[in-house]
Amino acid sequence: MQRTHFLRRTLAGLALSLTMTVSALAMDLDEAKSSGLVGETNMGYIAAVKPSPEVDALVVSINSQRKVYYQEIAAKNDISLQAVEARAGLKAIEKTSPGGYINTGDGWIQK
Numbered sequence: 001m002q003r004t005h006f007l008r009r010t011l012a013g014l015a016l017s018l019t020m021t022v023s024a025l026a027m028d029l030d031e032a033k034s035s036g037l038v039g040e041t042n043m044g045y046i047a048a049v050k051p052s053p054e055v056d057a058l059v060v061s062i063n064s065q066r067k068v069y070y071q072e073i074a075a076k077n078d079i080s081l082q083a084v085e086a087r088a089g090l091k092a093i094e095k096t097s098p099g100g101y102i103n104t105g106d107g108w109i110q111k
Contacts, residue, residue: 028058039101039108044070044088049101049108 029046032038037055038046045063048055070084077084093102093111101108 029062032058033097033100036099036101036110039103040089040092040096041103042086042089042093042105044085044092047103 029038032055033046037048037050037052038059039049041047045066046059048059066088070088071081073079074081074084093104096102096111098111100111102111103109
């Protein structure tokens with residue numbers, strides 16, 4: 001009984017930590033974008049405008065999450081991953097706030 005209670009508390013704590021981590025990453029992404037540290041690319045992923053170990057780690061984390069999501073969309077709609085990435089890139093560039101960085105394939109520009 002105590003073991004089950006401990007396991008439930010541990011799992012609940014892990015779930016809460018994961019939720020807080022995902023929320024923190026979203027805030028970090030917004031901060032990184034507004035600070036000009038990262039920008040959106042035409043391939044649906046972010047990239048470092050001003051690389052650093054922290055920025056690079058954020059880029060890897062966000063992009064890996066996006067790729068999983070894009071793969072799910074591609075499989076669900078029976079289309080290629082590349083098609084989903086390209087469409088997501090266009091949408092992300094369109095949604096980028098003024099002052100944010102975008103890369104359409106010709107280098108970084110400030111929107």
